[in-house]
Amino acid sequence: MSRQKKHSLRWVRLDNAAKIYPAARRRNWSNLFRQSMTLNEEVDVAVLQQALDVTVKRFPTIAARLRKGAFWYYLQQVEQAPAVQEEYSYPLRFMNKQEIRQCAFRVIAYRDRIAVEFFHSLTDGTGALVFLKSLVAEYLEQKHGIAIPCEEGVCDRTQPPPAEELEDSFPRYAGPVPRSRRDTDAWPMRGEPQPDGFLHVTCFRLSAAQVLEAAHRHGVSVTVFMSAVMMQALQRLQQEKQPNPRRRKRVKLLIPVNLRRLFPSRTLRNFAMYTIPELDPRLGEYTFEEICRVITHKMGEEITQKHMASVIAANVRDERNPLVRLIPLPIKNMVMKAIFDSVGEKKSCLTLSNLGVVKLPEEMQPYVKRMDFVLGVQAAAPYNCGMLTYGDTVYVNVIRNIRDAELERCFSAVLQELALTVTVESNRN
Numbered sequence: 001m002s003r004q005k006k007h008s009l010r011w012v013r014l015d016n017a018a019k020i021y022p023a024a025r026r027r028n029w030s031n032l033f034r035q036s037m038t039l040n041e042e043v044d045v046a047v048l049q050q051a052l053d054v055t056v057k058r059f060p061t062i063a064a065r066l067r068k069g070a071f072w073y074y075l076q077q078v079e080q081a082p083a084v085q086e087e088y089s090y091p092l093r094f095m096n097k098q099e100i101r102q103c104a105f106r107v108i109a110y111r112d113r114i115a116v117e118f119f120h121s122l123t124d125g126t127g128a129l130v131f132l133k134s135l136v137a138e139y140l141e142q143k144h145g146i147a148i149p150c151e152e153g154v155c156d157r158t159q160p161p162p163a164e165e166l167e168d169s170f171p172r173y174a175g176p177v178p179r180s181r182r183d184t185d186a187w188p189m190r191g192e193p194q195p196d197g198f199l200h201v202t203c204f205r206l207s208a209a210q211v212l213e214a215a216h217r218h219g220v221s222v223t224v225f226m227s228a229v230m231m232q233a234l235q236r237l238q239q240e241k242q243p244n245p246r247r248r249k250r251v252k253l254l255i256p257v258n259l260r261r262l263f264p265s266r267t268l269r270n271f272a273m274y275t276i277p278e279l280d281p282r283l284g285e286y287t288f289e290e291i292c293r294v295i296t297h298k299m300g301e302e303i304t305q306k307h308m309a310s311v312i313a314a315n316v317r318d319e320r321n322p323l324v325r326l327i328p329l330p331i332k333n334m335v336m337k338a339i340f341d342s343v344g345e346k347k348s349c350l351t352l353s354n355l356g357v358v359k360l361p362e363e364m365q366p367y368v369k370r371m372d373f374v375l376g377v378q379a380a381a382p383y384n385c386g387m388l389t390y391g392d393t394v395y396v397n398v399i400r401n402i403r404d405a406e407l408e409r410c411f412s413a414v415l416q417e418l419a420l421t422v423t424v425e426s427n428r429n
Contacts, residue, residue: 019319022333036116038370090198124269124270166268176313188249192403201398202398220295231253234253235279252279255275353375369391
């Protein structure tokens with residue numbers, strides 16, 4: 001391997017989507033998300049550490065730390081794997097600047113669960129899932145002496161990563177015409193903050209077959225169906241809090257879009273955009289069927305190569321501006337933070353991110369009984385939601401940093417009205 005090649009694996013500039021996250025950080029908030037696998041046995045921490053030591057070498061842009069340059073932040077591959085940590089009293093605890101500069105991800109072992117928490121500048125949900133699958137595959141191979149094929153997102157840890165995994169795919173697929181970023185504000189949810197910083201996670205477990213049948217009954221995909229459940233819950237919660245229809249604000253849900261499904265990219269860095277369907281409650285109450293149609297229309301209109309290429313172009317245009325490139329990093333940070341604070345999270349009530357059906361190599365399946373995806377709360381909004389399907393179960397994790405579980409109550413009620421059997425778990429009674 002050439003000297004230049006080695007150097008290119010040691011550090012990379014942040015991808016286009018990742019640049020906002022360091023600037024948007026604040027004293028009590030860092031943009032983290034968690035993915036985890038629950039095994040059918042207690043985790044052997046010593047073996048997990050050995051597996052992590054091997055796995056980090058395969059993922060130089062994920063097993064990395066955030067560094068500061070004169071004009072941009074960049075990622076530098078960690079020289080050695082971080083120590084496997086014990087579980088905290090709640091997931092996604094704050095990651096301060098010093099931690100991010102040392103290593104921008106954590107691996108956590110708790111009883112039978114292996115969890116990885118990522119600072120969002122490293123990767124998106126798709127890249128994180130490849131890392132987690134590969135780590136657990138390495139762990140199972142070392143622990144049980146089995147051979148797990150490199151398929152279903154499991155990477156060969158003995159080989160260096162191909163260049164395609166390390167690229168920033170946004171500039172490659174930017175369209176010729178940028179799209180306007182103008183948008184309306186959403187209803188800002190409020191609540192009494194949890195004084196000790198505790199993050200409540202409520203998991204709704206549903207039958208995958210039931211959810212799929214209900215979605216087909218309404219003529220929509222699972223993502224559209226579950227998004228409609230969440231928007232119905234948001235609509236009802238606002239009705240409770242604001243009896244006057246004229247004073248109600250738009251109910252908007254941010255739904256991330258994996259751009260690898262639209263463009264032939266193999267990157268493991270951030271490569272996602274979003275669509276934001278909305279309801280205007282001033283026009284009257286929307287039925288569940290109407291909400292499904294609103295979301296379907298919005299996703300059908302926007303989840304196309306041409307539309308997403310134009311959205312990418314708007315973001316890449318700013319990055320390519322020669323004047324912007326020459327502005328020192330502290331000033332860039334101030335500008336990006338001001339933009340994020342003024343518009344970044346005002347355009348939706350919360351995010352609902354669906355990783356979809358997660359598949360594992362057949363050899364891994366007997367050892368993994370459950371998987372979860374948990375988004376961190378937003379900087380200025382109290383809720384977020386991540387979901388995935390593994391085996392015969394849909395896992396929907398709703399996180400909040402306020403005391404009252406009002407949205408969870410409304411969400412559960414909508415599920416039950418749709419005749420879905422739901423099991424509810426929480427990390428605090």
